[in-house]
Amino acid sequence: MTKIISVPTTIAAAQKMLKNKEITALELTNLFIKRIEKFDDVLGSYLETSFDLARESAKKLDESGDFSAPLAGIPYSLKDVISKKGLKNTAGSKILENYVSPYDATVTELLEKSGAILLGKVNTDEFTQGSSCENSALKLTKNPWNIAKVPGGSSGGSAASVAKHLGLFSIGTDTGGSIRQPANFCGVTGLKVSYGRVSRSGIISYASSFDSIGPIAPTVDCVAKVLKVIAGYDKKDSTTLDISVENYSDKINGENALSDLSGKTIGVIKEFTDAEGFDINLKKSFEDTIAKVKELGGKIKIISLPLTKYAIPTYYLLVKAEASTNLARYDGIRFGETANVKNLADQYTKTRSEFLGEEVKRAIMMGTYTLSAGYFDAYYIKAAKVRTLIKQEYEKAFTEVDAIIAPVTPFSAFNVGEKTSDPLAMYLADIFTVTANLAGICGLSIPTEKVNDLPAGIQILGKAFNEIEILEIGSVLEQKYKFSEVRERELV
Ligand code: GLN
Numbered sequence: 001m002t003k004i005i006s007v008p009t010t011i012a013a014a015q016k017m018l019k020n021k022e023i024t025a026l027e028l029t030n031l032f033i034k035r036i037e038k039f040d041d042v043l044g045s046y047l048e049t050s051f052d053l054a055r056e057s058a059k060k061l062d063e064s065g066d067f068s069a070p071l072a073g074i075p076y077s078l079k080d081v082i083s084k085k086g087l088k089n090t091a092g093s094k095i096l097e098n099y100v101s102p103y104d105a106t107v108t109e110l111l112e113k114s115g116a117i118l119l120g121k122v123n124t125d126e127f128t129q130g131s132s133c134e135n136s137a138l139k140l141t142k143n144p145w146n147i148a149k150v151p152g153g154s155s156g157g158s159a160a161s162v163a164k165h166l167g168l169f170s171i172g173t174d175t176g177g178s179i180r181q182p183a184n185f186c187g188v189t190g191l192k193v194s195y196g197r198v199s200r201s202g203i204i205s206y207a208s209s210f211d212s213i214g215p216i217a218p219t220v221d222c223v224a225k226v227l228k229v230i231a232g233y234d235k236k237d238s239t240t241l242d243i244s245v246e247n248y249s250d251k252i253n254g255e256n257a258l259s260d261l262s263g264k265t266i267g268v269i270k271e272f273t274d275a276e277g278f279d280i281n282l283k284k285s286f287e288d289t290i291a292k293v294k295e296l297g298g299k300i301k302i303i304s305l306p307l308t309k310y311a312i313p314t315y316y317l318l319v320k321a322e323a324s325t326n327l328a329r330y331d332g333i334r335f336g337e338t339a340n341v342k343n344l345a346d347q348y349t350k351t352r353s354e355f356l357g358e359e360v361k362r363a364i365m366m367g368t369y370t371l372s373a374g375y376f377d378a379y380y381i382k383a384a385k386v387r388t389l390i391k392q393e394y395e396k397a398f399t400e401v402d403a404i405i406a407p408v409t410p411f412s413a414f415n416v417g418e419k420t421s422d423p424l425a426m427y428l429a430d431i432f433t434v435t436a437n438l439a440g441i442c443g444l445s446i447p448t449e450k451v452n453d454l455p456a457g458i459q460i461l462g463k464a465f466n467e468i469e470i471l472e473i474g475s476v477l478e479q480k481y482k483f484s485e486v487r488e489r490e491l492v
Contacts, residue, residue: 007031009488011074011168011222018073025058025073029117032075036119036166044141045151045161047080048088049120057117070229072115077170079158080121081128081204082213084108091204092124092136092154095336095355105202106237107171107213107230114229119167122157126357128173128206129323130154131181131429134420135359142416143185144491145454149413152182152429158216159186164491169217169226173203175210176315177408177433180445180459183216184408187447187455187487189474190216191223192433194464195440196241198227199234207322210315210437219484220446220475224248227467243465251468252475261476262297267401271308272432278410285451286407289458292480293405303397303404307390308435314390315434316427317370317383324367327360362423387438394439394461403473404461407432408445412452436461444470447483455483 005023008014017023023031033051040046054075061073078084081091083101085108090096104112111118125135133141133156141156143149144164151160155172159182162170172179174192183190191214198213205211215226228249233242251257268290273283290300332338332351339350356364370379397404410431419426436443441464447457458477462470478484 005031007035007165007492008168009165009484009492010219011071011217011225014074014168018067025061025117026055028073029054029058029075032119032167035164039164040166042142042147043144043160043164043166044139045122045157045164045166046077046120047090047123047138047157050087050118051120054117054119061115067115069113069115071111071225073117074115074168075117075119076111077119077122077158077161077167078108079124079155079170079172081124081173082108082171083202084118084121087121089121089204090138091128092126092138093356093360094137095330095332095351097138097337099336103202106199106234108202110230111171122161122170124157125154126360127204127323127327128154128175128178129359129363131177131426132414132419133157133182134416135357137357140416143413145187146413148415149454150185150416152185152413154178154182155216156182159183159188159190162186162188162216162218163487169215169222171213171230172216173206174212174214174437175206175319176437177430179214179216180408180433180443181429183445184447184457185413185455187457187483188216188218189220189223189447190214190445191227191467192436192443193227193231193467194442196239197442197465197467198230199237199240201234201236205326207319208326209322210319212437218487220444220471220478221249221252223444224252224471241465246468248468248471252472258472258476260296261293261473264298264403264473265301265401266293266298266473267301267303267397267404269308269404269406270302270304271306272406275410275431277428278407279412279452281451282407282410282412282456285449285456286458289405289448289477292477296476296480301401303401305393305397307386307393310386311390311435311438312427312431314383314386315430315438317379318387320363320366321370321380322367323363324371327364330356359423390435391439394435394441398463403469406459406461408457408459412454412456432459440464442467442470444474446474446478447487448477448481449483450486
């Protein structure tokens with residue numbers, strides 16, 4: 001007789017089932033594969049699956065009987081900008097539609113060593129540029145809470161698949177909000193790590209001085225467990241720092257785990273709460289979070305970060321400049337598709353015109369303009385200076401507060417197609433998230449409750465390399481809200 005087992009909804013629950021031999025790694029993998037087969041036609045989160053490989057690895061694990069590796073048997077997915085040897089790495093772009101990675105990214109290697117089981121690659125806005133996943137040239141991903149809505153972006157495939165339990169975690173990237181914002185729209189947890197905490201080696205970059213790699217997962221503990229595996233110095237990425245990696249999960253669950261927020265001073269950014277266009281219901285929900293922090297013994301301190309008003313222009317100016325140089329390699333010669341051409345000039349222009357999407361072309365034009373001789377000082381250098389000032393503003397704030405709580409997005413998940421014709425409106429989706437990337441600090445997005453009939457949440461921002469602080473605070477707030485119960489009731 002076949003056992004009927006319901007899908008575990010956290011990494012810890014899956015580990016317990018594996019340990020107690022209630023389920024084999026292969027059965028666990030098959031549970032998730034079945035869910036993908038059942039639900040992903042509608043959801044559209046996976047671009048490529050690697051089920052044979054997954055089953056093979058799970059079987060090997062069962063045969064070895066050794067489940068001591070930290071994520072042994074845990075099924076997951078990778079955003080389709082993270083290399084896995086032998087699988088495609090499309091970046092959601094037509095130009096890389098048939099490109100196959102020749103090697104593993106460092107994170108992929110680390111996850112493999114940790115025993116995690118890769119189910120496949122998930123959708124992203126093209127070259128991770130976007131806030132709704134609609135810039136993917138390959139697939140439309142929908143929000144599992146309401147399929148008329150976008151899942152957010154650019155890690156929309158990661159967030160949608162994790163929310164629908166089509167994997168126990170996913171690795172995404174956050175350049176200006178691409179982990180925190182889709183996690184928020186889909187009611188899951190997402191961590192933007194400090195710049196330099198996780199290796200970027202083997203990732204298709206958007207803006208190299210902003211990109212960060214991190215987990216999207218059901219709960220804070222799941223995120224903590226994955227972070228332990230992927231964090232740390234890597235000689236292949238000279239921007240990673242050799243700062244010790246803690247046992248985050250043990251710390252948030254152990255004997256000395258925080259039970260409340262007493263002794264913590266939590267900042268609230270005045271310029272965020274006063275922001276124009278901040279949805280009134282989300283604002284109320286955020287005020288409720290402030291009240292909860294106080295109930296939990298935390299001290300709220302209102303802080304002013306006046307440079308916030310320059311964040312969006314500074315961010316977009318700098319990332320599009322970096323993007324324009326990073327994208328120069330996609331000319332159809334070394335990578336990807338090539339147009340049918342007769343001469344070298346056409347090789348570049350036709351290939352790029354034909355195979356790159358609107359937002360990416362916008363980046364190339366904007367970036368090339370701001371980097372060109374006559375405009376470099378006025379735009380790029382100026383923005384780089386403002387970036388430094390924003391960073392200093394945050395550094396100063398963190399001398400007064402332990403962490404900052406903030407909204408993640410000014411509005412709830414919007415309708416598919418609603419903002420595609422207005423790039424500026426789309427850029428404003430990132431108004432609360434880009435500063436963390438400008439400053440290089442860490443941020444954890446956690447769901448709190450349903451607002452406007454969709455998931456809502458907050459982000460907790462922490463000092464660079466102080467991931468433990470925001471995970472601890474996040475875990476306390478998570479226990480107060482218990483949003484997982486809502487998600488499991490509605491999406492499992
Ligand atoms: N939406 C933002 C952008 O297009 C953020 C993207 C990201 O973090 N990758 O730049």
